[in-house]
Structure formats: C-alpha cells, structure tokens
Amino acid sequence: MHHFVPRCVLAVSLLAAAVSAAHAQSALDRLKGLGGGRAQTALDVGSDVVKGLTLNDADIATLGAEAAAAYDAENLVAPDSDPYAQRLAKLVAGWENDAGLDLNFKVYRTPEINAFALPDGSVRVFSGLMDKMDDDELRFVIGHEIGHVKHGHSKARFRTAYLAQAARKGVASTNNAAGRLASSELGGVVEEVVKAQHSQSNELESDGYGLGLLQRGGFNAQAAVTALQKLDDGGPKADMLSSHPDPARRAQRIQAQIR
CATH class of the missing domain: 3.30.2010.10 (Metalloproteases ("zincins"), catalytic domain)
Structure with missing residues (x-):
C-alpha cells in the first residue's frame, strides 16, 4: 500500500499538465499501466477531469x-x-x-x-x-x-488551474467541470491563475x-x-x-x- 500515494501524485501531475482532452486521454492511457486496483482511484479522478475538459465558454x-x-x-x-x-x-x-x-x-x-x-x-x-x-x-x-x-x-489558464485543483481534491464529475469546488478551494484556483x-x-x-x-x-x-x-x-x-x-x-x- 505504500506505493499508492506516489501513483495518485503521478495521476494529478499528469492531468494538471494536460491542456486538451486529447492530452488528458493520453495521460489516462499511461495511468492504466500502473496496474491492478491500486491505480483505480487515480483512474477515477482522471476520468472525471477528462470530462471536465469539455468545459464550454x-x-x-x-x-x-x-x-x-x-x-x-x-x-x-x-x-x-x-x-x-x-x-x-x-x-x-x-x-x-x-x-x-x-x-x-x-x-x-x-x-x-x-x-x-x-x-x-x-x-x-x-x-x-x-x-x-x-x-x-x-x-x-x-x-x-x-x-x-x-x-x-485567461480562459485557458483558468481551465488548467481549475481542473488541477479538482484533481487534487478528487471531486466527482458533474455536467460542467470535474465537480464543483468549495468556495474555500476556488480562492486557490485564482492564486494559481495569478501566479x-x-x-x-x-x-x-x-x-x-x-x-x-x-x-x-x-x-x-x-x-x-x-x-x-x-x-x-x-x-x-x-x-x-x-x-x-x-x-x-x-x-x-x-x-x-x-x-
């Protein structure tokens, strides 16, 4: 079980860096190589984020x-x-x-x-x-x-920051983004956009x-x-x-x- 955290971190890193649905899907394909149930949570989070990449304006x-x-x-x-x-x-x-x-x-x-x-x-x-x-x-x-x-x-930067934060929090996917972040977490998204x-x-x-x-x-x-x-x-x-x-x-x- 001590290998689980690094794999989740890898999942977040790959998905946060993805700037298009195609790139994110490629990241997910790489995650499938982690093997067994140990990677399932990482893949679940990854699938949610891929859905979020279809955000419209x-x-x-x-x-x-x-x-x-x-x-x-x-x-x-x-x-x-x-x-x-x-x-x-x-x-x-x-x-x-x-x-x-x-x-x-x-x-x-x-x-x-x-x-x-x-x-x-x-x-x-x-x-x-x-x-x-x-x-x-x-x-x-x-x-x-x-x-x-x-x-x-600004739209591109916000999308990347929002989805990275959602991946870190492991929120569930909804119809528009990888879940709705809490108000306290949205401030962190703005920090990422500004920096x-x-x-x-x-x-x-x-x-x-x-x-x-x-x-x-x-x-x-x-x-x-x-x-x-x-x-x-x-x-x-x-x-x-x-x-x-x-x-x-x-x-x-x-x-x-x-x-």
Whole structure:
C-alpha cells in the first residue's frame, strides 16, 4: 500500500499538465499501466477531469465569477467610497462593455504590485500597483489584463488551474467541470491563475490590446512604455514580474510601435 500515494501524485501531475482532452486521454492511457486496483482511484479522478475538459465558454465564465467572489472574500476590497476605488472608477469609465466583454472592476487594498483578470470579466487591481503608476500607465496595465480575457488567455489558464485543483481534491464529475469546488478551494484556483506565467506571445498580444485602448481613448500612448519600465525597476516588489516577464523588452517593442 505504500506505493499508492506516489501513483495518485503521478495521476494529478499528469492531468494538471494536460491542456486538451486529447492530452488528458493520453495521460489516462499511461495511468492504466500502473496496474491492478491500486491505480483505480487515480483512474477515477482522471476520468472525471477528462470530462471536465469539455468545459464550454459559458461554464468557464460561471466558474470564473464564482472564483472571483470567493477571492474577493479573502481580500480587503476597497468600498465605493474609498479613494482607490473612486480613482479606478474614473480610469475605467466606459470600459464596462469593452469590445463586447462584460467587465467589472475592484481594488484590493494591499501593497503588492499586481493586477489580474478572470475569464468572466472580473478585473482586480492591487492598490500597490496604483501607488506606482500614473493614470495612463494604470490604464495600460488594466488594458493589458483585459487583453488576456479578450484573447482567451485567461480562459485557458483558468481551465488548467481549475481542473488541477479538482484533481487534487478528487471531486466527482458533474455536467460542467470535474465537480464543483468549495468556495474555500476556488480562492486557490485564482492564486494559481495569478501566479501562472504567460507565454511571450500572450504577453505581446495583450500589450498590443492595452496600447490600443490608450490610443483609441486619446490617452498618452507613451504611458505603455513607462508603465513597463516601472515594472522592470520594481525588483522583488513587482509581483507582476513573476507572471508577466520581460517588461524591458516589451517596453522597447512598444516604443518602436509608437515611433
């Protein structure tokens, strides 16, 4: 029986890494080689996760909204009367339905320098980031996060994080995902989404979206460059650097576009 735990861990690792139903099925085929009843629980969990990989956009949006509510409950959300919330509301006025997206914005009162967006359109900005950026720089960063939603990057990251968490918890499959995670577990999904590193192509695509928002709104396009430069000199304080890499190179690319 002492071999059972490692096999379950292997099951979770394989399935968490799967990003498509085909990849997950391949992982399950490999698990069948574990042999006997010892692997049955691992296979049961794996089958549930494969079913979850058929999540459609509506399912992910619903789960994203639930995760946003759960994570909001774990953080200090600035009320409407708070200066940070009032500033953010002015900055994003008119963006609530940007490019057909149904967006909602909130501020977390925390010194961390970060921001993120979930596939349902929930955009969260940390007050530490707001302290570091001027208005147009902040608009660029928020536009960048909206770009991740618009281009489907947030959806892909959320699906992977949600299913990995479901596999770890061994929840039963339902009609939409590998079971419904508890509210306390949904916060962990958001943590994984926030920490997961974007690919270079995703970053450049979202940078372009953020720059486009500045230009369409008649704001200072140069703020896209200075925002990235500020993140680059943030050192360990700039939490966004872990999931949004190469700000200096991206700043150079945007500067060339502006010219």
